[in-house]
Amino acid sequence: MRKEVILxxxxxxxxxxxxxxxxxxxxxxxxxxxxxxSYGIATRGGFSQSxxxxxxxxxxxxxxxxxxxxxxxxxxxxxxxxxxxxxxILYDSDLIEAQSGPQFHGYPFTKMAIELGNAGTLNVIAxxxxxxxxxxxxxxxxxxxxxxxFGKKAALNLKALQKGVDLASSLNQKEAIS
Amino acid sequence: xxxTPILMQGNQAIAEGAIYAGARFFAGYPxxxxxxxxxxxxKKLPKIGGVYMQMEDEIASVGAIxxxxxxxxxxxxxxxxPGFSLMQENxxxxxxxxxxxxxxxxxxxxxxxxxxxxxxxxxxMQIKWGRHGDQAIIAxxxxxxxxxxLLTVKAFNMSEKFxxxxxxxxxxxxxHMRENFALPEPGEVEVVDRKKPEVSPDEYRPFEPQxxxxxxxxxxxxxxxxxxxxxMCGPEGFSNNDAEIATWKIDQLHKKxxxxxxxxxxxKTFLMDDExxxxxxxxxxxxxxxRAAAIAAREAGTKAGVLQLVTIWPFPELEVIKYGSNxxxxxxxxxxxxxQIAEEIQRLLGYNxxxxxxxxxxxxxxxxxxxxxxxxx
Numbered sequence: 001m002r003k004e005v006i007l008x009x010x011x012x013x014x015x016x017x018x019x020x021x022x023x024x025x026x027x028x029x030x031x032x033x034x035x036x037x038s039y040g041i042a043t044r045g046g047f048s049q050s051x052x053x054x055x056x057x058x059x060x061x062x063x064x065x066x067x068x069x070x071x072x073x074x075x076x077x078x079x080x081x082x083x084x085x086x087x088x089i090l091y092d093s094d095l096i097e098a099q100s101g102p103q104f105h106g107y108p109f110t111k112m113a114i115e116l117g118n119a120g121t122l123n124v125i126a127x128x129x130x131x132x133x134x135x136x137x138x139x140x141x142x143x144x145x146x147x148x149x150f151g152k153k154a155a156l157n158l159k160a161l162q163k164g165v166d167l168a169s170s171l172n173q174k175e176a177i178s
Numbered sequence: 179x180x181x182t183p184i185l186m187q188g189n190q191a192i193a194e195g196a197i198y199a200g201a202r203f204f205a206g207y208p209x210x211x212x213x214x215x216x217x218x219x220x221k222k223l224p225k226i227g228g229v230y231m232q233m234e235d236e237i238a239s240v241g242a243i244x245x246x247x248x249x250x251x252x253x254x255x256x257x258x259x260p261g262f263s264l265m266q267e268n269x270x271x272x273x274x275x276x277x278x279x280x281x282x283x284x285x286x287x288x289x290x291x292x293x294x295x296x297x298x299x300x301x302x303m304q305i306k307w308g309r310h311g312d313q314a315i316i317a318x319x320x321x322x323x324x325x326x327x328l329l330t331v332k333a334f335n336m337s338e339k340f341x342x343x344x345x346x347x348x349x350x351x352x353x354h355m356r357e358n359f360a361l362p363e364p365g366e367v368e369v370v371d372r373k374k375p376e377v378s379p380d381e382y383r384p385f386e387p388q389x390x391x392x393x394x395x396x397x398x399x400x401x402x403x404x405x406x407x408x409x410m411c412g413p414e415g416f417s418n419n420d421a422e423i424a425t426w427k428i429d430q431l432h433k434k435x436x437x438x439x440x441x442x443x444x445x446k447t448f449l450m451d452d453e454x455x456x457x458x459x460x461x462x463x464x465x466x467x468x469r470a471a472a473i474a475a476r477e478a479g480t481k482a483g484v485l486q487l488v489t490i491w492p493f494p495e496l497e498v499i500k501y502g503s504n505x506x507x508x509x510x511x512x513x514x515x516x517x518q519i520a521e522e523i524q525r526l527l528g529y530n531x532x533x534x535x536x537x538x539x540x541x542x543x544x545x546x547x548x549x550x551x552x553x554x555x
Binding site: 020023024027032033034035036037038039040041059060061062063065 | 183184185210294295351354355356357358463466467469470473543545546
C-alpha cells in the first residue's frame with residue numbers, strides 16, 4: 001500500500017499542519033510516512049504546499065510522484081494540478097472556478113470552517129472528507145491525533161473532522177441515488 | 179531504538195541529537211531553513227540546565243559557542259548560507275584554537291540571500307575553504323531524519339575527540355522533512371567527551387604534543403589557567419612567530435584528522451554488491467533520488483548502485499576510488515551549478531572517466547526523471 005497526498009494553496013491555510021496530522025494518523029496505523037513542504041518567503045499568502053507519502057515499504061524518494069488525493073485551495077494550485085491523472089481533487093468552491101468531472105469535489109471549505117467558529121479548522125474538515133472518501137487513514141486515527149495534539153481545543157477540531165465526514169457521506173448517498 | 183516512533187522533522191532531530199550528545203549551550207540567530215533548531219533549543223535547553231542564547235548576529239554566535247565550549251560545555255549553533263558566511267572568521271579562530279564546537283548549516287539557495295526557503299547543496303566548498311589559511315575540518319551530510327539525529331551525535335563526538343569544529347551540512351529538504359523516528363534511549367548511541375588533562379595545573383599546556391595529535395583540553399574557570407590565541411602558537415598557547423612552531427602547528431591541524439581518517443570518514447552503499455556498471459555518488463538529500471533512480475535503472479535492466487558520502491570532508495577518497503574505478507558510468511546529482519562534489523570525484527577518477535553531472539540550482543528538487551535523462555534509460 002502506498003498513498004500520496006498533496007495539500008496545496010497559500011501560506012496561512014494550515015496546509016503543513018494538515019499534512020503533519022495526516023502523517024501522524026498514518027503512523028498510528030504502523031505506516032511509514034514522509035511529509036515535506038514547499039513554501040515561499042511570506043508568512044501569509046504566496047504558494048504553499050505540503051506533501052504526504054504513506055507506505056508499508058521504506059519511502060526512498062521523498063516527493064510525491066503520483067498523487068492519489070490533492071486538495072487545492074487557490075486557483076493557482078488548481079491550475080497546477082487539475083490535469084493530474086487518476087487523482088481525487090478537492091477544492092474550495094468559493095475560491096476556485098467550478099470544475100467538471102467525477103474526480104473533482106468542490107465545497108466551500110473555508111466558509112464552513114468560519115461557520116464552525118475558526119477558519120483554521122479548514123484543514124481538519126478536508127482531512128475528515130479525505131478519510132471518509134478514501135481508505136488512506138481511518139477516522140479513529142485522525143481523532144486520536146487531534147485529541148492528543150489539541151487538548152482543550154480538540155472538541156472544535158473533532159467537530160470539524162465530523163463535518164468533513166458528513167460532507168463525504170452525503171456525497172456517497174447522492175452517488176448511490178444517481 | 180525502543181521508544182515509540184513519532185513523526186519528527188529533520189531540524190527537530192538535529193536539536194534532539196545535540197542534546198543527546200550532551201550539548202548544553204546554543205547561541206544563534208534564527209534563519210530559514212534552520213530556525214526550528216533554534217526554536218527547539220530555546221524550549222528544551224533551559225529545562226535541562228542548558229543555555230539558549232539569542233545573539234545579535236552569526237559572527238557573535240560563533241564567538242559565543244567558542245567561549246562556552248572552552249568552559250567545558252558542548253556548544254553549537256545553527257544557520258543557513260548567509261549566516262554561515264558571517265561565521266567564517268570566528269570559525270577560523272576555532273580551528274586555530276582547536277576548540278570543539280558544532281555548526282549546523284541547513285543549506286539553502288544562494289548566492290547571498292538567494293531563495294530563502296529553497297534547498298541547495300552549494301556550500302560544499304565554502305565549508306572546506308570558507309576561511310583563509312591552511313586548515314582541515316570535518317563535515318557530515320544527512321539524507322534522512324534518522325541521519326539528522328545520528329550525524330549530529332557523530333558531529334559532537336568527532337568535535338570532542340579531535341578538538342576540531344564539525345559542520346553538519348544538512349539542506350532544506352532533510353531539515354524540513356518529517357519521517358518516522360524513535361529517539362534512541364540514553365546509552366544506545368555512543369557519546370564521546372573531550373580528553374581532560376591528567377597533569378597538574380602548573381604543568382598544563384593546552385597544545386601539548388601528543389602521539390595521537392589531540393591534546394587534552396582543560397576548562398576555562400577551573401584551576402587550569404591557560405591561553406588560546408588565533409595567532410600561530412606553540413604548545414603553551416601564546417603567540418609565537420618561529421618558523422619551526424608554524425610548521426608544527428599547521429602539521430598538527432591537518433595530521434590530527436589524517437591519522438584518524440578511518441574513524442572520521444563514513445560512507446554507505448546501496449545495491450553495490452554486484453559491481454554495477456552505473457554508480458551514483460551522492461551526499462545529503464540527493465542520495466534519496468539516486469537510490470530511487472538506481473532501483474528504476476535495475477528494473478529497466480541496467481545494474482546500478484549508490485555510494486553515499488556521509489562524511490564529505492575529509493573527502494572519502496579511498497571509497498570513491500574503490501567503488502568508482504570499475505564503474506562504466508558515474509552519476510553525481512547535486513543541487514548546485516558547479517558540481518562541487520563531482521569535481522572532487524573527477525580529480526580522483528581522472529578526466530577520461532565518464533562522470534555525468536545532474537545539477538539543479540533553481541530551488542526545485544532533482545527528480546528520478548532528471549537522472550534518467552542523463553542515462554538515456
